[in-house]
Amino acid sequence: MLRRLALVLVAGSLLGGTAELFAQADAADDPVWGDRLAVHDGFWISFGLGGGRDFGDEEFGSAGYIRLGGTVKPRWLVGGEVVGIFWEESEADISLGNVTFTVIHYPAGGFFLKGGVGFGGRDASVSEGDFRVTTSREGLGLTLGSGFEIRLGRNFFLTPGVDLLLQTIDGGNVGVVFSLGATWH
Numbered sequence: 001m002l003r004r005l006a007l008v009l010v011a012g013s014l015l016g017g018t019a020e021l022f023a024q025a026d027a028a029d030d031p032v033w034g035d036r037l038a039v040h041d042g043f044w045i046s047f048g049l050g051g052g053r054d055f056g057d058e059e060f061g062s063a064g065y066i067r068l069g070g071t072v073k074p075r076w077l078v079g080g081e082v083v084g085i086f087w088e089e090s091e092a093d094i095s096l097g098n099v100t101f102t103v104i105h106y107p108a109g110g111f112f113l114k115g116g117v118g119f120g121g122r123d124a125s126v127s128e129g130d131f132r133v134t135t136s137r138e139g140l141g142l143t144l145g146s147g148f149e150i151r152l153g154r155n156f157f158l159t160p161g162v163d164l165l166l167q168t169i170d171g172g173n174v175g176v177v178f179s180l181g182a183t184w185h
Helices: 002-021
Strands: 043-054 059-073 076-089 092-108 111-128 131-148 156-167 173-184
Touching: 043 076, 043 092, 043 156, 059 092, 059 173, 076 156, 076 173, 092 131, 092 156, 111 156
Parallel strands: none
Antiparallel strands: 043 059, 043 173, 059 076, 076 092, 092 111, 111 131, 131 156, 156 173
C-alpha cells in the first residue's frame, strides 16, 4: 500500500511538474491554467503526511512535514521546515528528521523546487517497564525536494511532493519522504 502511494505521488509530481516546466506564459496569461495557478503573496503555511524510507536501516515508516514562511517574490518563498520519518524496529521507536531554513522556487505554474539547510537528527527510544532510554545524534541536515500545487480553493492547494533528507550523522544518513499535503497562501 505504501509503495503504491509513493509511486502515485512521485508520478503525479513528475508528470504535473514536467508539463508545467514547458509552459511559456505566466499564470495570468496562461490560456489553459489561467487563474487556477497559485498566487504567492505574504504568509504561507503547508503541512502533510505520507511515507518515507531510511536508506541506512532500509526501513519504511510514516512521514510528515510542516513548513511556513513568507513570500519574497511571486515565484520565490522562504521559510522554515520540519520534515521527518518515523518507524519501529526491534521494539525501538526510531526517527530521522531535518529542521531547515528553506527556499522554494516556482519555475513554472504550480511546479516547485526547494532546498533547505539546517540541523538533522536521528533518535532511537526503547521502553523497559517504567523506564525509557533515548539516544540522539545531531549534525548538519540538508533537504531537497519538489512538488506540485493543485488549486482546490481561492488560497488552498493540495500539494503532492517528494523530499530527500541528507545528514552528516554517522558518516551520512539519507532518507526520502513522499507526502500529500495542504498549503495555504
